Amino acid sequence: MQKYKYTAVNLQNQKIRGTFIAKDEKDLAEQLAKQSLYLISSSVYTGNTPSAFFTLGTGKVKGSELTTFCRQFSIMLNTHIPLLECIDIQKNQPYTAYFRKILDVIYDDVKSGLLLSEALDKHAKVFPEFFRSMTYVGEKSGKLDLVFNALAEYYERDAAQKSKLRAALSYPIILLVMTVGIAVLMLTFVIPKFQDALSDMQVPIEGITKTVYDISDFVLEWWRFILVGVILLAILIFAVLKTEKGKYARDVLLVTLPLIRTLQINTITTRFARAFSLLLSSGMDLTEAMAAAEVTITNRFMKKRYRLATDYVCHGMSLTNAFESIKIFPVMLIKMITVGEKTNALDDVLTRSCTFFDAQLEASFNSFSSKIQPIMITIMGLVVGSMFIAIYSPMLSIMSTL
Numbered sequence: 577m578q579k580y581k582y583t584a585v586n587l588q589n590q591k592i593r594g595t596f597i598a599k600d601e602k603d604l605a606e607q608l609a610k611q612s613l614y615l616i617s618s619s620v621y622t623g624n625t626p627s628a629f630f631t632l633g634t635g636k637v638k639g640s641e642l643t644t645f646c647r648q649f650s651i652m653l654n655t656h657i658p659l660l661e662c663i664d665i666q667k668n669q670p671y672t673a674y675f676r677k678i679l680d681v682i683y684d685d686v687k688s689g690l691l692l693s694e695a696l697d698k699h700a701k702v703f704p705e706f707f708r709s710m711t712y713v714g715e716k717s718g719k720l721d722l723v724f725n726a727l728a729e730y731y732e733r734d735a736a737q738k739s740k741l742r743a744a745l746s747y748p749i750i751l752l753v754m755t756v757g758i759a760v761l762m763l764t765f766v767i768p769k770f771q772d773a774l775s776d777m778q779v780p781i782e783g784i785t786k787t788v789y790d791i792s793d794f795v796l797e798w799w800r801f802i803l804v805g806v807i808l809l810a811i812l813i814f815a816v817l818k819t820e821k822g823k824y825a826r827d828v829l830l831v832t833l834p835l836i837r838t839l840q841i842n843t844i845t846t847r848f849a850r851a852f853s854l855l856l857s858s859g860m861d862l863t864e865a866m867a868a869a870e871v872t873i874t875n876r877f878m879k880k881r882y883r884l885a886t887d888y889v890c891h892g893m894s895l896t897n898a899f900e901s902i903k904i905f906p907v908m909l910i911k912m913i914t915v916g917e918k919t920n921a922l923d924d925v926l927t928r929s930c931t932f933f934d935a936q937l938e939a940s941f942n943s944f945s946s947k948i949q950p951i952m953i954t955i956m957g958l959v960v961g962s963m964f965i966a967i968y969s970p971m972l973s974i975m976s977t978l
Contacts, residue, residue: 637703648669650721651705663682692720712863713858723854746942767792784966846934912926
């Protein structure tokens, strides 16, 4: 017996699509004819994830689509619409072509008897592990509508935090690019013209002016090698960051550098606290919740330390002592967990404390922006100012002599 995906028409000439188990295509046509359906086309159904290439997809579901899916799915389940009908409605929504194709496959799998979590697990590279874990918890606890509503809120807040992080980093990056651009422009075009003019006047060149002129001469003479060197260095850095050791080294820097450290830790703490409380409140066991919440910790160094805490808890240590021993989370989170364990209301305490961690993260964004902007402006001022001094100091010397 083989599972087929078919397209057929009924007596009203309406197209019907679905899946059916049959010996072969002839048997499929006969079985459908008994239901007054006439086969148009069929293919062997594999249930595999569709290729993203042919739909211009990325192989991932966008966060905005996932949020909309969760919100609408929650509303439909809450109004007691059957699960299969919910998926059928969702796959006809104006999502990207790639996401609709995936929902088609999920619909067929659920229709054939799979649980929604099992159907999602077949697309592990498309749907985040946290999303799939929460779906499993919702089915297990019978609170699938509440879980999808909580997931929608989680992804909405997560998207807002990522947007703030991009905004905090964009300004210093723009300043850095402008500084490099101005420096290159002055070294290759402006300074050589002044250097030629001053050489005709036989003005003595010394101090900072001589240093800048030497740098300009070096750049003009060796610019091809410098360009190749910069490109090779960029390729080398990119290649190293593609390796696990390179990614780990980068993540260690992120939790070590003074300005970025607080921002990185608060971002991960906020995401972890919200996800962990969501898992616990949905009825998941503590150790299972810790394992599922690990996907929210994107920093490899922190994830490695976190896994130690998970092992400690599995061997009987309290969550408070486990987190105190790994020293990656802020003191306030550990205090909240202590209160939660003592009152046997860990999920409720963490849920209530999420507002505090959101405020801490907001303060981290503001602090990072307020500190990095003056630093970048100072660097830009020093670079540009040094070049202007180098250009105009000989001219001032000529004027004072006159």
